[in-house]
Amino acid sequence: MQNKEAIFNQLLKDNHASIYRICMAYLYDRSHADDLYQEILYNIWKSLDGYKGNAQLSTWIYRVAVNTAISYNIKQKKQQHAALPETLNIAAEERNTQEEVQLQQLRYCIQQLEAQDRLIISLVLEDKSYKEIAEITGSNTNNVGVKINRIKARLLKLMENRAEHEL
């Protein structure tokens, strides 16, 4: 048990930021993102005993994270999430830098993608290779490549539209 706790803490330390960013890409509302993050940690703990080393630890963690997000979505299916606001509502204290504004715009645009596309693009944003994403989703590299290119193009288009809208 001591060993499990140590491994879990190390995993958390190494992957906390990536996991949390995936939650934020998947769910716009921060409180929902927090709930999802908690759920992912719980599932990592639950699944840790079953880790046999067949997949890389990072791939393993992302599998748990992506499946938890899918499961979260299934559970929340009946509860309507709050609709995206028409305009970006950036808190006053966050209006500091251009980067933060751009980041908010990016999150807003990501939310306009389909749920499954949000998951895939969040893995791309975390610098996962096509091969790793294929292993996480259970697809093949070619399919993943085609899909990612399509999602990237759509995201860029949304970002451009957003930028024009802001002007």
Add this chain to the structure above:
Amino acid sequence: MNFEDIQKSWKAQQVAEPAGLQRQQEVKSRWEKQQRRLKLTNIGVTLAFIGTGSVMTWVYLAFHEGHSLFFGGSIMAMCLLMFLYLGLMWRGMAYKKERMDVSSSEYLDYQVKMLLWQRKVASTYSQYYSFILWACLMLYGWDVTAPGTIWFKLAFFGLTSAYIFGMLIYVNKTKRKRQLKSLDALIADLRELKGSIVGSESREMLE
């Protein structure tokens, strides 16, 4: 603007540091609580099964003399009903042990399988359950109403049958209809999700 800029900006965003030990304690205690609950449920069901089985065996052994075959038949039917219920319950419990560390494709297949099982229970096994319950009561009634008049027998069988099948039809047309509709919608969603995550060629495998 290009994708690399977006990616850089995404990875540069600040994320609050985790309260490692606290988080770990939270998940650990939640896990232990859930395991405790599961263990207690299993023990409770097993004890209830042993208790009910013992009582039914005692009833048969103590009172079967002077009764017809239908008396034993009704007790057997009740045991069958109990086994059916336990089987459904344990199978349902097995589905709770889902693995989260498999690929999304496998995970979605598993979820669809679980929903199909729920659908099967709602659409088929619950009907069998009602039928066995009806058969059980009929056999029992045949035995206990033996000394009664034909009208008494007819009233017993008629009212019992009308109640069981009336309830079955009512539940099928209301609650079960809604349940099946929502399960079908969920299954269709998951199949579409898998097709969309894994790729178009996997759609055929899902059908």
